[in-house]
Amino acid sequence: MSARVLIVEDEPIIALDLEAILRDAGFRIAGVVGTVARALQVLQTRSCDVAVLDRNVRGESIKGVASFLDERGIPFVYVSGYGREALSAEDNSAPLLTKPIDPSELVETVNKVLSAAEGAATPAGSDQSGE
Amino acid sequence: MGSRVNLGVQMRSGRLSWALPSGIDIFAIVSAIAALALLPFVQTQEPRLPGLSTVCWTTLLITQLATAYLLYARFQEMRAPSHLLLAGAYLYSALMAGLALFVFPDVLAPGAGLIATSLQSPAWLFHFWMWGFALIVLAAVIAEIRWPERRIPKWMIEPVASRIAAAVLLWIFFSCLAIFIVPDRLPPLIVGQRWSVANMVLTYGSVLLMGASIALIHGRLRERNGLFVWLGAALVVDVTANLLSGWAGERFTLGWAVGRLYWAIAAAVVFIYFLRQFRRQQIALAYARDELAETVAERTGELARSMALLRAVSEGTSDLLFAKDRECRILFANPAGARIMKTPPGELIGATGLEGKLDRAEVEAYLANDRRTMERGQAETFEEVLTSVDGRRTYLATKAPLRDDSGHVVGLIEVSRDITERKRAEEQTKTLLLEVSHRAKNILAVVQAMARGSAREEDPAIFASLFAERLSALAASHDLLVSNAWGGVDLADLILVQLAHIGELVGPRITLDGEPLKVQPGAAQALGMAIHELSTNAVKYGALSNEHGRVVLQWRLHGAEGGVEHFEMTWIERGGPRVFTPVREGYGHSVIVRMVEHALDGAVRLDYRPEGLEWRLDAPAHAVLDGFYQRIADERARPDR
Numbered sequence: 212m213s214a215r216v217l218i219v220e221d222e223p224i225i226a227l228d229l230e231a232i233l234r235d236a237g238f239r240i241a242g243v244v245g246t247v248a249r250a251l252q253v254l255q256t257r258s259c260d261v262a263v264l265d266r267n268v269r270g271e272s273i274k275g276v277a278s279f280l281d282e283r284g285i286p287f288v289y290v291s292g293y294g295r296e297a298l299s300a301e302d303n304s305a306p307l308l309t310k311p312i313d314p315s316e317l318v319e320t321v322n323k324v325l326s327a328a329e330g331a332a333t334p335a336g337s338d339q340s341g342e
Numbered sequence: 343m344g345s346r347v348n349l350g351v352q353m354r355s356g357r358l359s360w361a362l363p364s365g366i367d368i369f370a371i372v373s374a375i376a377a378l379a380l381l382p383f384v385q386t387q388e389p390r391l392p393g394l395s396t397v398c399w400t401t402l403l404i405t406q407l408a409t410a411y412l413l414y415a416r417f418q419e420m421r422a423p424s425h426l427l428l429a430g431a432y433l434y435s436a437l438m439a440g441l442a443l444f445v446f447p448d449v450l451a452p453g454a455g456l457i458a459t460s461l462q463s464p465a466w467l468f469h470f471w472m473w474g475f476a477l478i479v480l481a482a483v484i485a486e487i488r489w490p491e492r493r494i495p496k497w498m499i500e501p502v503a504s505r506i507a508a509a510v511l512l513w514i515f516f517s518c519l520a521i522f523i524v525p526d527r528l529p530p531l532i533v534g535q536r537w538s539v540a541n542m543v544l545t546y547g548s549v550l551l552m553g554a555s556i557a558l559i560h561g562r563l564r565e566r567n568g569l570f571v572w573l574g575a576a577l578v579v580d581v582t583a584n585l586l587s588g589w590a591g592e593r594f595t596l597g598w599a600v601g602r603l604y605w606a607i608a609a610a611v612v613f614i615y616f617l618r619q620f621r622r623q624q625i626a627l628a629y630a631r632d633e634l635a636e637t638v639a640e641r642t643g644e645l646a647r648s649m650a651l652l653r654a655v656s657e658g659t660s661d662l663l664f665a666k667d668r669e670c671r672i673l674f675a676n677p678a679g680a681r682i683m684k685t686p687p688g689e690l691i692g693a694t695g696l697e698g699k700l701d702r703a704e705v706e707a708y709l710a711n712d713r714r715t716m717e718r719g720q721a722e723t724f725e726e727v728l729t730s731v732d733g734r735r736t737y738l739a740t741k742a743p744l745r746d747d748s749g750h751v752v753g754l755i756e757v758s759r760d761i762t763e764r765k766r767a768e769e770q771t772k773t774l775l776l777e778v779s780h781r782a783k784n785i786l787a788v789v790q791a792m793a794r795g796s797a798r799e800e801d802p803a804i805f806a807s808l809f810a811e812r813l814s815a816l817a818a819s820h821d822l823l824v825s826n827a828w829g830g831v832d833l834a835d836l837i838l839v840q841l842a843h844i845g846e847l848v849g850p851r852i853t854l855d856g857e858p859l860k861v862q863p864g865a866a867q868a869l870g871m872a873i874h875e876l877s878t879n880a881v882k883y884g885a886l887s888n889e890h891g892r893v894v895l896q897w898r899l900h901g902a903e904g905g906v907e908h909f910e911m912t913w914i915e916r917g918g919p920r921v922f923t924p925v926r927e928g929y930g931h932s933v934i935v936r937m938v939e940h941a942l943d944g945a946v947r948l949d950y951r952p953e954g955l956e957w958r959l960d961a962p963a964h965a966v967l968d969g970f971y972q973r974i975a976d977e978r979a980r981p982d983r
Binding site for chain 1: 932
């Protein structure tokens with residue numbers, strides 16, 4: 212069963228691109244959202260196995276989403292126009308890809324965090340599909 | 343300055359010692375010639391002057407004592423053995439003159455001497471006196487010739503001087519023995535009133551001794567020693583006196599009387615030499631004092647000028663200038679520095695900044711820099727922060743150690759420049775560059791994503807032209823955003839910019855209908871892209887692909903459902919070729935549906951009706967409009983185009 216990905220990205224064209232790249236790589240898309248509120252809403256109603264997060268969405272910090280994911284042991288990857296120095300120390304656990312991104316690197320990194328999380332804990336929920 | 347004065351004196355005495363000896367020599371020669379002229383008359387029994395001996399011996403006593411003292415003072419200064427011997431000779435002569443006052447007849451009382459009864463005693467005293475003086479003087483002259491450079495060590499001055507004095511006194515003691523106890527056993531020197539043969543021998547003997555000293559002085563010391571030249575002159579006068587006395591051969595004669603006068607004169611010569619020295623020193627001192635006063639005036643002027651310059655610099659600059667001591671206490675501060683220290687000028691000297699007027703932590707920080715500079719002993723530049731009268735300011739402080747003449751660090755000097763504005767500008771530039779870089783990267787990412795999307799979903803044959811069109815659409819929106827400084831964009835302007843490639847159709851075939859609204863930058867980009875895709879699709883396949891099809895683009899805000907106002911936009915085509923639902927959805931479809939939904943958090947309905955394509959967007963107004971429900975106050979309807 213392929214993993215479900217949540218994409219949080221406020222730049223619509225890039226969001227479309229991320230969605231297409233991940234879909235082409237065989238992931239299922241749990242949601243593509245552009246705000247922190249929408250992201251939390253999606254996470255509460257649908258299940259997902261991994262997330263790709265923009266660090267800053269419409270001037271709002273992604274921290275809320277990141278800590279929500281951390282609590283549930285859902286791995287994630289940062290995609291940001293800012294370098295690593297702009298992230299706070301606590302965010303350093305997740306890998307960071309800087310825009311413009313390389314599609315194969317994105318897929319590889321998402322797979323890596325997924326397998327690392329599966330090795331650390333029981334695989335993320337396969338209870339129900341929200342699609 | 344003391345050494346300068348001394349040097350002046352020595353130079354002057356050195357120069358003058360050429361002129362003066364010739365003067366004193368002339369005096370000595372004239373005296374001698376005058377005496378020789380008297381020789382035919384010296385045996386005359388007149389004049390009889392009652393007080394003559396008293397005056398002469400008293401003069402001798404006083405002037406020779408004074409001369410002995412001056413010679414001893416000279417010896418203390420120069421420490422030459424010859425000077426000490428000469429002082430001894432004069433002391434001896436003075437004491438003998440004193441003794442003579444008591445011994446010679448008719449001196450303190452009429453008739454015989456006060457303490458001597460024999461007529462021979464004063465005569466013997468006289469010869470002891472002359473021989474003793476002549477011998478010690480000869481010793482001094484020889485010492486000066488033999489050891490011109492010898493100096494007695496300082497610690498030996500007093501022991502040697504007291505020994506010489508003791509020797510002089512001892513000699514006088516033995517002289518007294520000879521004069522008062524033995525005289526009757528010695529050959530008589532006076533027979534009646536006349537000199538005996540022994541007397542003549544002793545007289546000419548002392549003349550020879552003095553002559554020897556004169557010869558040595560003229561032969562060996564003439565050119566280099568003023569004191570000895572004058573001594574030579576004194577000896578010439580002494581010799582003349584003895585010659586006159588001896589030639590007269592008898593008491594109370596003219597020769598005898600003039601001889602006594604000559605002795606008194608001779609006794610005064612060296613004394614006068616010292617008086618002249620004194621006068622010369624006074625002149626030299628006065629000269630040096632004037633020179634000194636001139637130099638001081640000159641230096642004071644220079645100092646005043648450089649002080650004025652320093653003051654102008656220190657008061658004219660806005661930089662803070664400080665000088666501090668080893669304990670970081672202020673020694674000097676210019677007005678700018680004093681102001682920042684918040685301390686009145688009277689209390690500034692000695693202040694460190696820890697007096698409670700400034701922030702303690704900030705002061706401790708700059709004091710640490712002060713100490714570091716003094717410990718390292720080299721100039722350094724620091725960035726320091728100080729909150730004072732102008733608020734919190736950043737200073738670039740250059741500190742350099744202050745050293746004394748021996749090179750020890752005794753404090754520091756400091757120049758501080760307020761660089762707050764420069765720092766602020768630097769920070770701004772940094773932030774701006776970061777923002778520019780971020781935006782550039784973002785644009786690049788968007789372009790890349792768009793390129794990938796176009797390539798993924800479109801026919802490779804038309805990819806290049808599609809991508810180029812989309813890129814210019816993106817650029818057009820971007821330009822608009824930039825000209826509005828990334829603030830809200832007027833929706834009608836945005837639409838016109840995106841329809842610019844078919845601008846001549848706006849009005850005749852494309853109807854725009856909606857109220858003036860300002861949209862957010864993100865929404866503007868998405869709407870711009872959507873309108874671009876819709877219009878190019880209409881031109882290629884839809885209502886604008888033939889000669890009479892029409893498009894109506896409408897937007898409006900409508901009913902607050904549960905308090906949420908909605909933005910609605912529709913693109914309706916009519917009169918074009920018959921529409922079929924496409925078999926495959928291209929990237930354009932993704933843009934006008936999913937991208938717009940995502941960007942505006944809304945819903946898009948796309949209907950491929952046979953009579954024409956219909957695109958409807960419904961999104962919450964706060965996701966689209968700039969500053970939430972901000973509508974342009976002017977509700978005046980814009981003319982439809």
